[in-house]
Amino acid sequence: MYKIVKYESQDRMGDLICDNYPMLLVLSRFGMSLGFGEQSIGEVCKSNNVDVKTFLAVVNLLIDDSEKIPKIIDAEISIPALIKYLCNSHKYFVEFRLPLIRQELVNALGDNKNDVNLVIIKYYDEYVYEVNRHITYEERKVFKYVESLIDTNVSNKYNIEIFSKRHDDVECKLSELKDIIIKYYPNSSSNELNSVLFDIFSCAKDLESHNRVENALFIPAIKELERLKKID
Amino acid sequence: MGQRVHVFIAEPSPIIRNGVISVLKGISNIDIAEISDVTTLMAQISRYMPDILIVNPSYLGLFSLDMLRSKVGGAIKIIALQYTLLDEAITKQYDDVLSIYSSAEVVKEKLVGVISSSDKSIEKQGLSVREKEIVVCIVKGLTNKQIADQLCLSTHTVMTHRRNISNKLEIHSSSGLTIYAIVNKLVELDNIKSVISSDK
Numbered sequence: 112m113y114k115i116v117k118y119e120s121q122d123r124m125g126d127l128i129c130d131n132y133p134m135l136l137v138l139s140r141f142g143m144s145l146g147f148g149e150q151s152i153g154e155v156c157k158s159n160n161v162d163v164k165t166f167l168a169v170v171n172l173l174i175d176d177s178e179k180i181p182k183i184i185d186a187e188i189s190i191p192a193l194i195k196y197l198c199n200s201h202k203y204f205v206e207f208r209l210p211l212i213r214q215e216l217v218n219a220l221g222d223n224k225n226d227v228n229l230v231i232i233k234y235y236d237e238y239v240y241e242v243n244r245h246i247t248y249e250e251r252k253v254f255k256y257v258e259s260l261i262d263t264n265v266s267n268k269y270n271i272e273i274f275s276k277r278h279d280d281v282e283c284k285l286s287e288l289k290d291i292i293i294k295y296y297p298n299s300s301s302n303e304l305n306s307v308l309f310d311i312f313s314c315a316k317d318l319e320s321h322n323r324v325e326n327a328l329f330i331p332a333i334k335e336l337e338r339l340k341k342i343d
Numbered sequence: 344m345g346q347r348v349h350v351f352i353a354e355p356s357p358i359i360r361n362g363v364i365s366v367l368k369g370i371s372n373i374d375i376a377e378i379s380d381v382t383t384l385m386a387q388i389s390r391y392m393p394d395i396l397i398v399n400p401s402y403l404g405l406f407s408l409d410m411l412r413s414k415v416g417g418a419i420k421i422i423a424l425q426y427t428l429l430d431e432a433i434t435k436q437y438d439d440v441l442s443i444y445s446s447a448e449v450v451k452e453k454l455v456g457v458i459s460s461s462d463k464s465i466e467k468q469g470l471s472v473r474e475k476e477i478v479v480c481i482v483k484g485l486t487n488k489q490i491a492d493q494l495c496l497s498t499h500t501v502m503t504h505r506r507n508i509s510n511k512l513e514i515h516s517s518s519g520l521t522i523y524a525i526v527n528k529l530v531e532l533d534n535i536k537s538v539i540s541s542d543k
Contacts, residue, residue: 287516
């Protein structure tokens with residue numbers, strides 16, 4: 112579906128985004144806007160003060176959908192830039208995407224306050240609550256830890272391995288809701304319901320991509336940082 | 344085939360039992376358990392709910408196959424272990440027949456065949472009556488222990504049922520099961536309102 116090539120800083124930003132539309136999300140999470148004309152990836156990153164190596168690492172990881180996690184992590188990726196990306200990504204899900212899907216879901220289910228509709232919305236709300244908890248933990252505990260690691264030294268109380276072990280796949284329960292609606296929702300299918308299902312499919316995929324960045328880039332980068340700090 | 348298949352061998356002769364086990368050991372993804380004492384057969388079956396039971400038909404004695412199947416909700420595959428000539432009326436009640444003179448390859452082939460057909464049948468099947476009862480209990484917020492007490496089962500059996508329910512429906516959370524139960528009219532929302540509002 113998308114071209115799988117490795118992008119480099121001299122490639123045009125327009126080519127990257129047009130050939131891989133999900134990268135639109137990466138663009139905005141790094142705080143870059145559209146309208147870059149014919150500029151290269153390097154130029155667009157530079158004019159937006161974005162670390163180009165980190166941007167390319169994320170882009171190339173997400174474009175290559177194969178399951179393998181790259182073994183060698185580019186030591187030159189910027190951890191602050193990656194944290195900013197992850198925080199913006201969290202914000203996107205919590206403040207924009209998930210509330211929008213809820214709104215669509217409510218519309219698609221209609222005014223009928225029957226039992227089934229009530230429990231579906233309840234399921235969804237529980238899910239959002241879990242995502243919030245997941246994200247709050249990352250931002251308050253993990254990112255704070257990493258920031259202090261950059262400034263000072265290794266902490267004995269916490270390390271990234273703890274996070275790595277408890278980092279669960281936050282998208283599973285959302286996919287399950289979609290499966291339940293598809294298999295068991297009694298009403299005849301409507302355009303609204305199809306539309307919200309499409310959105311849930313794509314949101315689950317986005318969440319999976321987000322997790323991939325955390326597992327394949329963020330965690331290994333922090334492990335490397337911990338190793339370097341211990342040597343110091 | 345993702346998860347492991349539990350195979351029980353009920354055969355009084357230790358020589359034959361161990362022979363069958365050593366032939367089966369070459370098949371990947373199966374767990375083998377043996378039953379040597381016929382009197383414990385029913386109890387063991389309903390406790391551990393194996394996917395496949397290999398049994399000597401003469402050993403089965405007074406237990407009827409239907410009775411065995413009903414104990415485990417119909418999902419079990421029963422294979423006759425044959426070492427004398429048997430009336431076809433008896434063997435046709437079984438899902439397959441293994442002769443002790445079969446080569447190791449044939450035995451493996453048969454078992455793999457039965458395993459894959461049981462995979463398909465699990466997917467096609469809806470929930471058994473027992474499983475539906477358990478869904479209702481889960482939705483009402485009961486713990487495994489409470490469910491076991493209420494339905495007179497062991498907690499181990501309850502957990503096996505829960506695993507089978509998750510596999511059949513591909514629903515892994517209790518709030519997902521709540522939607523399933525409401526849609527399929529297993530419960531009314533009024534019956535579980537207290538659970539729903541006290542969550543979180």
